[in-house]
Amino acid sequence: SITLQHGAHRIGNRTDAGMARWRSLRLGQFIHWGLYAIPGGEWKGKTYNGAAEWIRSWKEMPQAEYDNLYKQFNPVNYQPEQWALQAKNMGAKYMIITTKHHDGFCLWPSKYSRYTVASSPWKKDIIGPMVDAYNKNGIDVYLYFSIIDWNHPDWRASPKTPADSIAYGRFKVFVKNQLQELLTKYPTIKGFWFDGTWDDSWKNDGAFSDELEQYLQKIHPGLIIGSRLRADEKGARHFDSNGRLMGDYEQGWERKLPEKIADIHGNDWEGVMTIPENQWGYNARWAGHIKSANELIEMLVKSTSLAGNFVINFGPKSDGTFRTEEVQRMQEIGQWMKVNGAAIYNGGYAGFEKQDWGYYIRKNGTDSVFMVVCNVPVSGDLRVKLPQQTTLTHAATLENPAQAITPEVTGKNEYFLRLETKNFHTPVVILLQTSRNTGNDNGRFEKAK
Numbered sequence: 001s002i003t004l005q006h007g008a009h010r011i012g013n014r015t016d017a018g019m020a021r022w023r024s025l026r027l028g029q030f031i032h033w034g035l036y037a038i039p040g041g042e043w044k045g046k047t048y049n050g051a052a053e054w055i056r057s058w059k060e061m062p063q064a065e066y067d068n069l070y071k072q073f074n075p076v077n078y079q080p081e082q083w084a085l086q087a088k089n090m091g092a093k094y095m096i097i098t099t100k101h102h103d104g105f106c107l108w109p110s111k112y113s114r115y116t117v118a119s120s121p122w123k124k125d126i127i128g129p130m131v132d133a134y135n136k137n138g139i140d141v142y143l144y145f146s147i148i149d150w151n152h153p154d155w156r157a158s159p160k161t162p163a164d165s166i167a168y169g170r171f172k173v174f175v176k177n178q179l180q181e182l183l184t185k186y187p188t189i190k191g192f193w194f195d196g197t198w199d200d201s202w203k204n205d206g207a208f209s210d211e212l213e214q215y216l217q218k219i220h221p222g223l224i225i226g227s228r229l230r231a232d233e234k235g236a237r238h239f240d241s242n243g244r245l246m247g248d249y250e251q252g253w254e255r256k257l258p259e260k261i262a263d264i265h266g267n268d269w270e271g272v273m274t275i276p277e278n279q280w281g282y283n284a285r286w287a288g289h290i291k292s293a294n295e296l297i298e299m300l301v302k303s304t305s306l307a308g309n310f311v312i313n314f315g316p317k318s319d320g321t322f323r324t325e326e327v328q329r330m331q332e333i334g335q336w337m338k339v340n341g342a343a344i345y346n347g348g349y350a351g352f353e354k355q356d357w358g359y360y361i362r363k364n365g366t367d368s369v370f371m372v373v374c375n376v377p378v379s380g381d382l383r384v385k386l387p388q389q390t391t392l393t394h395a396a397t398l399e400n401p402a403q404a405i406t407p408e409v410t411g412k413n414e415y416f417l418r419l420e421t422k423n424f425h426t427p428v429v430i431l432l433q434t435s436r437n438t439g440n441d442n443g444r445f446e447k448a449k
């Protein structure tokens with residue numbers, strides 16, 4: 001390995017209580033809300049085919065017209081308590097809110113910018129009441145912050161001239177000031193979710209991103225910050241030039257998930273997912289494949305089974321309400337989580353051989369392993385192959401009342417479980433009690449016929 005000043009400063013996952021809490025939460029809610037919700041993917045009768053929150057970059061959108069949308073920002077139906085309650089009912093344990101997206105519009109009254117809610121008809125702080133409402137409902141809050149700021153005169157994607165470098169130097173001070181301001185105004189937040197860090201200006205200044213992260217940790221020890229913030233002095237991002245993760249968890253899983261445990265290289269990680277194929281901000285027209293609650297539940301289960309967190313994104317409308325499809329997803333997911341949340345919260349990698357019927361999730365630190373069945377085989381036989389020296393001592397469904405299951409034992413640490421019902425509408429969860437180093441199941445279950 002090479003010597004790095006601004007590479008990873010820690011090898012391996014964080015072991016403190018704050019990170020253990022993050023790891024136990026598993027299900028998060030992402031909210032993308034800002035001026036882009038006003039056009040909602042359309043402008044003057046034309047449809048923008050990109051992601052709605054990127055409409056400012058569309059050639060059909062005059063940038064000055066977009067930048068003046070703040071004069072229309074007035075979410076009269078914004079009710080943060082209602083937002084927090086519906087997130088709680090969905091079973092989300094943390095929430096990530098866009099304080100400032102790439103367009104530079106601030107949802108809090110920053111004293112370092114005039115391009116904020118304070119200049120809008122709404123006038124009031126959006127972020128504060130939201131943090132309070134979510135915290136009151138037992139939900140941790142993380143602040144999304146875009147380094148890219150298309151509105152700020154000193155932002156540079158790649159400084160070319162000495163004048164550019166001076167301007168960008170001012171911009172870095174502005175970024176540091178805004179982040180310090182956010183930590184001071186909202187001291188209960190648990191971390192930042194950085195984005196917009198792919199441009200040369202940022203990539204080629206690993207020292208600044210390293211110093212910035214340390215500055216933030218000094219103000220608020222224990223902040224949780226993913227791998228998207230930093231670059232090392234060679235311009236490497238997420239993983240430094242020695243392949244070490246920079247940040248507290250791998251933050252590259254955006255609209256995609258790891259397939260197998262080897263893909264996560266033992267790192268904490270988080271996947272963030274849109275319900276449509278690729279829309280983060282509100283888009284009036286949801287085209288393409290819209291994920292069902294069952295698809296989203298399976299992604300959550302898959303993420304948990306691979307020891308990662310899963311965050312589902314919602315894009316509220318400009319008036320502060322949520323579209324019907326998003327309310328429906330939160331309700332359906334919440335109904336499943338009410339019955340099966342025990343398999344998700346504090347869940348992690350089980351270490352069992354994956355089977356086609358679905359996923360194993362181990363309750364962290366225990367011999368309790370959940371089977372989440374997503375695909376019932378036509379045979380109806382759910383195969384369970386346990387590692388050597390591990391035996392199955394009990395099996396029952398998680399529903400209420402629990403349906404005990406007597407597995408068929410083949411004797412080679414292999415069992416077949418059958419469920420009474422075969423018509424499922426959502427994934428079914430079976431709780432397995434296992435024991436290790438016992439060698440045999442002491443005749444608990446009848447031998448295979």
Ligand SMILES: Cc1ccc([C@@H]2N[C@@H](C)[C@@H](O)[C@H]2O)cc1
Pocket residue numbers: 032051053054195196254272280
């Ligand atoms: C190429 C690209 C740039 C930025 C993004 C932003 N990251 C997501 C979390 C959203 O904020 C999206 O606008 C997505 C794709």
